[in-house]
Amino acid sequence: MSPLDLPPDLRTRLRRLSITPRRAAVLASAGQHASRNRGGSQEFAQYRAYERGDDLRRIDWKLYGRSDRFFVRDAERESPVTLWLVLDASASMGQADLKTPNWSRFDAARRLAVALVEIALYQGDRFGLVVETATGPMVVPPGGGARQRDRVLLTLAPIQPGGVARWDRDVGVYGERFGPNDLILILSDGFDEACVAAAERLAMSGRDVAMIRVLTADERDFPFEQGYRFNDPETGAQLVGDGPALRRDFLVRFAQARQALSDRLDAHGVRHAEHFVDRPADEPIRALFRVEGAR
Amino acid sequence: MSPALLFPAGLAALAAVLIPLVIHIARRTESRTVNFAALAWLEERPKPRRRLRLDELWLLAFRLLLLTLIAVGLAQPVLWGAADRRPVVAVAPGLDSSSYETAEGARRVWLAPGFPEIGQAAPTAGGTTASLVRQLDAELAPGTPLEVILPPILNDADAQRPILSRPVGWRTATPATETELEAPAPPALTVRFGPDGEAAVRYFRAAATAWAEADAEPGIVAEPVAAPLPRDARHLIWLDASTPPAQIVDWVRRGGTIMLAEGARVPLDVAPRPVWSDAEGLPIAALGRLDQGRVIQLDRALTPEAMPQLLDPDFPDRLAGLLAPAPDPMRVAATDHAPLTGAAPYEQPPLDLRPWLALLIALVFGAERWLATRRVRGPAP
Numbered sequence: 075m076s077p078l079d080l081p082p083d084l085r086t087r088l089r090r091l092s093i094t095p096r097r098a099a100v101l102a103s104a105g106q107h108a109s110r111n112r113g114g115s116q117e118f119a120q121y122r123a124y125e126r127g128d129d130l131r132r133i134d135w136k137l138y139g140r141s142d143r144f145f146v147r148d149a150e151r152e153s154p155v156t157l158w159l160v161l162d163a164s165a166s167m168g169q170a171d172l173k174t175p176n177w178s179r180f181d182a183a184r185r186l187a188v189a190l191v192e193i194a195l196y197q198g199d200r201f202g203l204v205v206e207t208a209t210g211p212m213v214v215p216p217g218g219g220a221r222q223r224d225r226v227l228l229t230l231a232p233i234q235p236g237g238v239a240r241w242d243r244d245v246g247v248y249g250e251r252f253g254p255n256d257l258i259l260i261l262s263d264g265f266d267e268a269c270v271a272a273a274e275r276l277a278m279s280g281r282d283v284a285m286i287r288v289l290t291a292d293e294r295d296f297p298f299e300q301g302y303r304f305n306d307p308e309t310g311a312q313l314v315g316d317g318p319a320l321r322r323d324f325l326v327r328f329a330q331a332r333q334a335l336s337d338r339l340d341a342h343g344v345r346h347a348e349h350f351v352d353r354p355a356d357e358p359i360r361a362l363f364r365v366e367g368a369r
Numbered sequence: 370m371s372p373a374l375l376f377p378a379g380l381a382a383l384a385a386v387l388i389p390l391v392i393h394i395a396r397r398t399e400s401r402t403v404n405f406a407a408l409a410w411l412e413e414r415p416k417p418r419r420r421l422r423l424d425e426l427w428l429l430a431f432r433l434l435l436l437t438l439i440a441v442g443l444a445q446p447v448l449w450g451a452a453d454r455r456p457v458v459a460v461a462p463g464l465d466s467s468s469y470e471t472a473e474g475a476r477r478v479w480l481a482p483g484f485p486e487i488g489q490a491a492p493t494a495g496g497t498t499a500s501l502v503r504q505l506d507a508e509l510a511p512g513t514p515l516e517v518i519l520p521p522i523l524n525d526a527d528a529q530r531p532i533l534s535r536p537v538g539w540r541t542a543t544p545a546t547e548t549e550l551e552a553p554a555p556p557a558l559t560v561r562f563g564p565d566g567e568a569a570v571r572y573f574r575a576a577a578t579a580w581a582e583a584d585a586e587p588g589i590v591a592e593p594v595a596a597p598l599p600r601d602a603r604h605l606i607w608l609d610a611s612t613p614p615a616q617i618v619d620w621v622r623r624g625g626t627i628m629l630a631e632g633a634r635v636p637l638d639v640a641p642r643p644v645w646s647d648a649e650g651l652p653i654a655a656l657g658r659l660d661q662g663r664v665i666q667l668d669r670a671l672t673p674e675a676m677p678q679l680l681d682p683d684f685p686d687r688l689a690g691l692l693a694p695a696p697d698p699m700r701v702a703a704t705d706h707a708p709l710t711g712a713a714p715y716e717q718p719p720l721d722l723r724p725w726l727a728l729l730i731a732l733v734f735g736a737e738r739w740l741a742t743r744r745v746r747g748p749a750p
Contacts, residue, residue, distance in 0.1 A: 165406075166406030168404070169404045169405065169406050170404075172403070179406075263406060265406050265407060265409070292405070293405075293406075293407050298403070302401055302402070302403045303401065303402040303403070304402075304403060304405040304408055304411055305402050305403065305404050305405065305408075306404075306405065306406060306408035306409075307404050307406060308406065309408075311408055312402075313408060313411055313413050315411065315413060320411055320412070323412050324407075324410055324411050324412070327410040327412065328407060328410045331409075331410050
């Protein structure tokens with residue numbers, strides 16, 4: 075099960091989803107948030123008949139010479155929305171469930187990223203990628219089209235999560251690439267304080283920041299039936315304990331921590347959703363970009 | 370019926386049940402390492418409750434049972450008093466097994482070595498009747514009724530009536546086939562004489578003539594020493610002072626009977642003992658043994674002067690008695706040979722339970738292997 079190949083049923087459900095920036099005002103000039111607005115860019119889109127009010131300079135005179143009619147060259151208009159996917163590739167993302175040791179948190183995050191790219195692709199939005207690794211960020215500059223998608227997939231495919239990501243150091247490096255109207259979507263487990271701080275910092279600078287917290291099913295269910303040596307892959311801290319004895323307390327504390335994080339993100343205006351690795355990838359996207367009025 | 374252990378020290382093997390117990394407990398404390406990024410929200414318990422916990426109780430139970438059974442097997446379990454108490458009817462081979470009626474529920478066996486049940490192939494006769502009856506009496510539990518059915522005439526009787534530990538129903542039945550006994554044939558003589566011994570041949574010819582029927586040829590063949598031995602020779606008279614050649618000694622070893630004239634000697638296995646003495650007690654003939662053969666050594670020259678017994682009227686009978694001795698009297702009417710009671714009863718061996726235990730161990734082992742290797746096993750090792 076490759077995280078970069080989307081299952082057909084998921085692909086079908088993705089067609090009904092859309093990525094919406096929070097601030098609808100930036101789209102006011104274009105009306106509906108449809109990326110295929112005809113505009114005055116370089117890329118040729120189509121011919122259309124001249125209408126009153128069109129700029130005379132845009133009439134194709136050669137075509138007029140052949141057809142004795144006025145045609146205007148329409149050009150592809152660039153979408154006003156750029157989607158930035160920020161993936162956490164620290165060691166904690168490599169954690170997998172007991173039952174599915176081959177499907178790590180990072181695999182789920184990659185599938186989520188591919189699904190978002192897929193939506194952005196047919197919406198016509200531009201999208202870029204930042205992978206936050208221990209050695210520094212890997213950045214794919216934003217672009218649109220199928221070739222951009224392939225670039226993103228090629229970047230994602232070989233990455234192995236590991237080490238400790240330095241969010242505080244790196245957010246300044248790629249943060250300046252984010253435009254003021256770009257939609258920044260962070261895919262992380264949210265356990266790293268620096269990651270949350272980076273999201274808050276971006277949000278405070280006025281950008282549209284969203285976060286999908288990728289959690290494992292073990293963290294939700296804690297199905298450990300015997301004694302284990304629990305190992306934190308990032309700090310190296312270890313704790314030996316009996317699963318059933320730890321379970322109740324952990325579930326309470328972890329739920330509190332999730333709630334605290336949610337409140338914190340809400341307070342900074344960061345949209346957020348939770349995603350469990352054993353759930354389909356369209357659920358957090360739908361939750362995140364729910365129509366505001368439906369809430 | 371009472372169970373017992375012949376070797377209770379074998380129960381020391383029960384200490385081995387500690388092994389599966391240790392295996393099933395030790396795995397509990399062994400902890401696997403698992404990556405868990407949400408470690409910050411795990412609270413270390415000061416000490417989990419120190420409760421003995423065991424993995425896979427069914428597997429443990431089967432392993433304990435298996436080791437217990439093996440330990441009991443080492444202790445040699447037996448069951449006293451489990452012997453068969455059904456009445457036994459023993460029928461001598463050769464009798465028609467359906468010609469008499471037996472009590473209901475009786476066990477019917479052939480009076481033959483191994484005592485096979487009637488209904489299997491009838492065994493050939495073997496062993497002596499008295500010996501078999503004694504063995505059967507010893508192998509039966511005290512108080513078990515025993516009935517023996519015999520032909521009217523026993524041909525292999527002992528010198529005394531058997532003494533058993535219980536009263537025995539001693540019945541006779543008509544044998545399926547009557548056997549006619551014939552009088553034994555007189556011995557056929559083969560004589561080999563040297564130059565000095567030819568004169569003595571006539572005494573043996575006279576004896577053979579006396580044995581023979583009125584109008585029959587006497588059974589004697591006299592030839593010089595160099596003549597080869599006929600294939601069917603049984604009794605050889607060696608009338609020469611020389612030692613018989615090696616092939617004749619070999620023939621004796623294979624079961625022949627040879628009478629040696631004075632002076633001729635062969636090496637013997639057992640020192641000869643006198644079997645014929647004259648009125649003054651001086652030995653005339655001595656009998657020695659050579660492997661399976663019999664060697665009769667004459668101590669006198671075969672002349673009437675040296676051995677007047679040659680002319681006695683009972684010389685043929687003497688000679689026949691020396692060469693082919695009559696068998697011991699063993700023929701008796703079965704009713705006259707009924708056993709006596711008075712022997713001490715025999716202690717019966719207990720029933721050995723180990724074969725059944727081995728079967729049980731194999732079954733439990735199979736169940737244990739099935740449990741241990743089945744596909745669906747818990748997350749614990």
